[in-house]
Amino acid sequence: GTPASKSDRMVTLAIDGREVTVPEGTSIMRAAREAGIEVPKLCANDMVKAFGSCRLCLVEIDGRAGTPASCTTPVAEGLKVFTTTERVNAIRRGIMELYMSDHPADCPACAEGDCEMARMAEKVGLTEIRYGRDGENHVVPRIHGDVNPHFREPDLSNPYFAYDPAKCIVCSLCVRACAEVQGTFALTVEGRGFESRIAASMNTPFFDSECVSCGACVQACPTGALREKSVIEKGMPEWSAVTTCAYCGVGCSFKAE
Ligand code: FES
Incomplete structure (x- = not known):
């Protein structure tokens, strides 16, 4: 979802015909x-504060034009919101198809x-990817030639986690988690379009940057x-636990093999 609103004033609206009452300032999502x-x-x-970058959470609102993002749109008294109209379902499938094609x-x-x-690809009903992928090395044909190899190189420098830009959709959840959850500001987005990736402290490897290996970015990555x-290395554990101490609010996780 999105962070809770602290307002004492309540607002009632209908979402897919279900009436719900929430604090003013709450997101529709x-x-x-x-x-x-x-x-x-x-x-x-x-x-983390809603950012509205992936555009997957679009909804329709009775009497309003367009398809606003539900994560960044606050509730209002009497709204009638629809989350699964044909229009938004088709837009979501199109968005997911583009993400999955790369x-x-x-x-x-x-x-x-x-x-x-x-x-999410399954949830929105994506069954076919019509663009991009060559099936071998997954390189999508570029209008302006091949991507600079640097932008596709994984960063394996951190002893605890790895970053693979080939899988990154640059939603910036990790950048915001680093700043808003951990308060470290070690991450940023470098480059544009296909040549964009997450970079640590002015493009140094994660291990040499200001990253404190708290894991907030890893937890956030979708x-x-x-x-x-x-x-x-070992696959998904059968179970995991998260503990939170006074040092930081991230919550350290350990996983059984
Ligand atoms: Fe709302 Fe991404 S734009 S969740």
């Missing part, structure tokens, strides 16, 4: 969840069920681009 409706999303979570077909995170993007090395 969060209100939908209160009503038991999961709006597809990739770039929002409860910990995602490795043999991604282990997808295969192991550790990829929110694969789950695509398997940032993944724990233990999971990459």
